[in-house]
Structure formats: C-alpha cells, structure tokens
Amino acid sequence: MSGPFASLLMRDLRLAARSGGSAALALAFFALMATLVPLGVGADLRLLARVAAGVLWVGAVLAALLSLDRLFQGDFDDGSLDLIALSPLSLEQVALAKFLAHWLSTGLPLTLLSPVLALLFGLPGNGAVMLVISLLLGTPAVSAIGAIGAGLTLSLKRGGLILPLLILPLLAPVVIFGAGAVSAALNGLANGALGLLGALSLAAGLLSPFVTAACVRLNLAG
Amino acid sequence: MILSLTAEKLACTRGDRRLFADLDFQVGAGEALVIEGANGVGKTSLLRLIAGFLPPAAGRVVIVMSETAISEGEERGRHVGWLGHQDGIKPQLSVGEQLEFFANLYGVRSALNGALERMGLSRQRLLPCRYLSAGQKKRLGLARLMVSKRPLWLLDEPFAALDSAGRFLAAELMQAHCASGGIVVAASHDPFGFKARSLRLGAS
Secondary structure: OOOHHHHHHHHHHHHHHOOOOHHHHHHHHHHHHHHHHHHHHOOOHHHHHHHHHHHHHHHHHHHHHHOOOHHHHHHHHOOHHHHHHOOOOOHHHHHHHHHHHHHHHHHHHHHHHHHHHHHHOOOOHHHHHHHHHHHHHHHHHHHHHHHHHHHHOOOOOOHHHHHHHHHHHHHHHHHHHHHHHHHHHHOOOOOOHHHHHHHHHHHHHHHHHHHHHHHHHHHHHO | OEEEEEEEEEEEEEOOEEEEEEEEEEEEOOOEEEEEOOOOOOHHHHHHHHHOOOOOOEEEEEEEEOOOEEOOHHHHHOOEEEEOOOOOOOOOOEHHHHHHHHHHHOOOOOOHHHHHHHOOOHHHOOOEHHHOOHHHHHHHHHHHHHHHOOOEEEEEOOOOOOOHHHHHHHHHHHHHHHHOOOEEEEEOOOOOOOOOEEEEOOOO
C-alpha cells in the first residue's frame, strides 16, 4: 500500500479519522438527527416505522454532505493540491481517490450505523436489512456526485454553503429510490429500486472523476 | 536528465489584466534563474505557468529532456519540484508522516531521514506539523524538494521565513541541485549567495 494512488487514499482516510476529522462528525450528526426526529414526531411507533426509511436516508445524505466541502478545499487552501497535481497521478485519479476516501470515511460508516438507528424507529427486521442494502448501494452515488460539487466550489471561501444547494437537487433520485426500496420491502412488493440505485452509483462513480478533474483543473488555473 | 527550459513569446493574463507579454528566456541544465520584480508583477504567475497550472495567454513553455521535448502543461508538471508560498502541510500529520506521504505520492524511494537530518528536522520527526514554526515548515518544504528527485525546481520565495542558517542551507541545496545537472527557477527578493542569472519582470 505505498503506490501514489494508495498513499493519497490512505492519507485522506487518516486525516478523516484524526481529531477534527470528518468521519466522527458525520456519524455524530446522523445519530443526533435520528434521535431528534422521534422527539419531534412523537412516540407513535407505527408512524415512526413508516417514516423511518425516508428520515434516515435524508439524514445520511445530509451527514455525508457535511464534510464534502473540505474534500478539495483543505488541500487547495494550504497548497497541498498544487503538490498533488504535480504528482504522477492524473487529476482523474486524484478525483477517484478523493471520492473513494469520502465514501469509505462517511458513506460506509453511516451505512453500518443505520441498523442501530433503525431500532429507534421500530423498523421491522426486513425493513432494516433493506435499509442497510439500499444505503450500501446508494451512498457511493452521494459521494460521487458530491465530489463534482466539491471540485466546482473548491476555491470559494463560503463554498460549503453553496455546495448543498448545487448537490441536493441532484441527489433527489438517490433518496427516492433508497427510501422506496425500504417501503417496497415493508409492503412485500417487488423491488426494482435496488437495481436503479446500483445503476445510479455505478454511473455516477464512473463519470464523477472526469467531471471533478475538469473542475479542479479550472480552479487551479484560476 | 533535463537539458533546458525555454519560454517563447510567453504572455500571461489574469482577469483582464495583462501581466507580461513577449517573454523569452532559456535556462540550460545546471543553471539557476532568479525572477525579480516588484510585488504583483507576475512572478508567482510565471512559476505557475511554467509548472503547467496556468495555460499561457500566448506563447509556450518547453522543457527539453534527453529523450523528448515537452510543451503540454500537465506532462511538464511531472518533472517539476514545487515549493510554493503556501506550505502544503497538514497540521494533523507528523513531520515524518508528511514526508513519507509525499515520497509515496511521487513514487520515489528516498532517504527520508537523511533529508530531515540535512534540514535539521530529525528531532521533530514525530511532532505533529501544527507545532512547527513558519521557518520549520519551510525547511520541511525544502526536505520535500530534496526527496522529490525532480529535475526542474520552481521555488516561490525560497528564503522567506528562514533564519540565516536556513537561508544558507537553502542556497546550498539549490547550488547542489544545479551542480547535479538540474535547473532552478526561483522568484525571490533576496540575494542568492551564488551565481545565478536574473530575469526582471515588469521592467519594460
């Protein structure tokens, strides 16, 4: 694990795990939000079970967005991005490493935490299993599409505020299919949403490095 | 092996302001070039242009290697050792981790401890970079440059923030790089302490 690509990926994971890193922040936000919703909605377990999938999916997306603005901005502000751009990696590879690091440090831990939070909502077993599967298939799309926004706004001082406005509308299909897959499982319906979710992640993951690299290139020249 | 760096009819525009135009120069292997000029005249922009970050508004930059001549920007960047005025240092990483990451990223096997020792940072190897002073960060940047094994060094104010021993070290490093057949291009207001050609921007 010491090639250029692996070293960039490992560094980003290490930074996300260190104090002040994004991984713990995303998990804490997700957990707090999921705890607040039952307090607001009330203790009607039937109602909570019905809204669980939607609330947890929206929560996971928002939690993943929290750290997204720093994906490139931190490296841009302190000059690391210049050094990374001069490395043997193409900017496309850099974008891929950053997107993977973001998913591994936020999307994946959020997915693993979700069954615990599903308990708070009284989500039945098959629904909780489907929630985990849908998050596992769908969160890569969140990181991939988000990386494009992060590349686009990396030189803006308040980029973190504009980023969600740019990205959230694009993430609507992910939330619709993700929450839809859980509802379908709860109602015992045939489930095409998972396939679409996987396709979304695959397409976004394949396209994102190229679009993101183009955005970064533009910002380095700016 | 690098043979030369050439700028032909180079022009640079930032926004709608023209910084310089029709700039021609050539630097051969083993030579150092100091870019001089008042603040805001475009020294950093010229360095970023040579590194391939900025596309030139007109003209081109070519580096001739022993096998090929390279004019494409990102291709050129693969031969550049960079010391910008931003330090490129993560406060959360230790000095050793920082340098090791950089060596792995650039795919070079180098004596990292040797570079740290040369820069007087061996005692700080395990120290998180947030505790480094500005001068120590600059020394780490110089250690990174040594480790990079790139033939064309582009340095933005290499002496800034360094103490007199550090300045001496930096000059020594640049001189050694030239002696081994490399090229140094530096934007600086300080005297170099060794023989270097100078290019004055904004004179015309």
